Amino acid sequence: MENQSDQFMDVLKMITERRSTYPPLFTGAEIPAATIEKMLESARFAPTHKITEPWRFTVFSGDGKSTFARAWAEAYRNHSQSNGTFSQIQYDKMLTKPLQCSHIIAVGMKRNPIIPEFEEICSVACAVQNMMLVAAHSGAGGYWSTGGHQFFDAFANYFSLADEDRLLGFLFLGVPKDIPLPPRERRSVDDFTRWVST
Numbered sequence: 001m002e003n004q005s006d007q008f009m010d011v012l013k014m015i016t017e018r019r020s021t022y023p024p025l026f027t028g029a030e031i032p033a034a035t036i037e038k039m040l041e042s043a044r045f046a047p048t049h050k051i052t053e054p055w056r057f058t059v060f061s062g063d064g065k066s067t068f069a070r071a072w073a074e075a076y077r078n079h080s081q082s083n084g085t086f087s088q089i090q091y092d093k094m095l096t097k098p099l100q101c102s103h104i105i106a107v108g109m110k111r112n113p114i115i116p117e118f119e120e121i122c123s124v125a126c127a128v129q130n131m132m133l134v135a136a137h138s139g140a141g142g143y144w145s146t147g148g149h150q151f152f153d154a155f156a157n158y159f160s161l162a163d164e165d166r167l168l169g170f171l172f173l174g175v176p177k178d179i180p181l182p183p184r185e186r187r188s189v190d191d192f193t194r195w196v197s198t
């Protein structure tokens with residue numbers, strides 16, 4: 001049995017080694033359904049003020065990815081044509097990117113007025129981090145995308161979200177190729193921490 005210190009090192013390694021990975025770096029392999037289920041299970045244990053459990057997920061797999069791609073691209077078309085920013089290249093990318101993934105998970109936040117909205121958003125982000133750590137630990141990967149958030153309000157009802165709820169983006173998931181990623185530059189702890197001890 002592992003001692004506590006080994007477990008601690010494992011958790012730390014999981015956190016520091018998790019990386020966002022993108023569809024061009026996916027192998028094309030499917031993430032096993034059991035991994036996706038474990039990710040969703042881990043979301044249940046995110047911290048949530050007053051136990052509102054605000055996360056709502058829609059998982060797209062198999063032919064569901066084409067269903068997602070069409071709905072996503074159409075939402076973009078409707079929104080961008082109405083304000084004159086439509087790009088055919090962008091539209092075509094939206095039709096193809098989901099097909100490079102193994103799964104796509106839409107991330108929603110179900111509003112509960114008993115606590116402020118920002119607390120609900122924080123809680124969903126905690127749930128997503130749990131999920132992405134489980135994914136990384138299981139050999140899966142991906143990233144949280146908020147690209148196109150300008151039309152999220154118009155697209156939210158597709159995910160059965162009400163006006164007061166929020167669509168918070170998509171997890172584009174796959175099995176990353178086993179290639180080294182560029183090192184990450186991150187601030188040192190001293191850069192973002194002020195200690196007060198007197």
Ligand SMILES: Cc1cc2nc3c(=O)[nH]c(=O)nc-3n(C[C@H](O)[C@H](O)[C@H](O)COP(=O)(O)O)c2cc1C
Nearest residue numbers: 018019020021022125143144145146147148169184
């Ligand atoms: C809320 C949120 C939204 C994000 N949206 C995007 C996005 O739209 N496009 C993108 O390329 N990356 C997006 N990312 C991923 C970040 O780019 C990524 O986390 C960052 O580059 C750090 O890399 P790492 O996750 O490997 O540490 C998002 C991350 C978060 C937490």
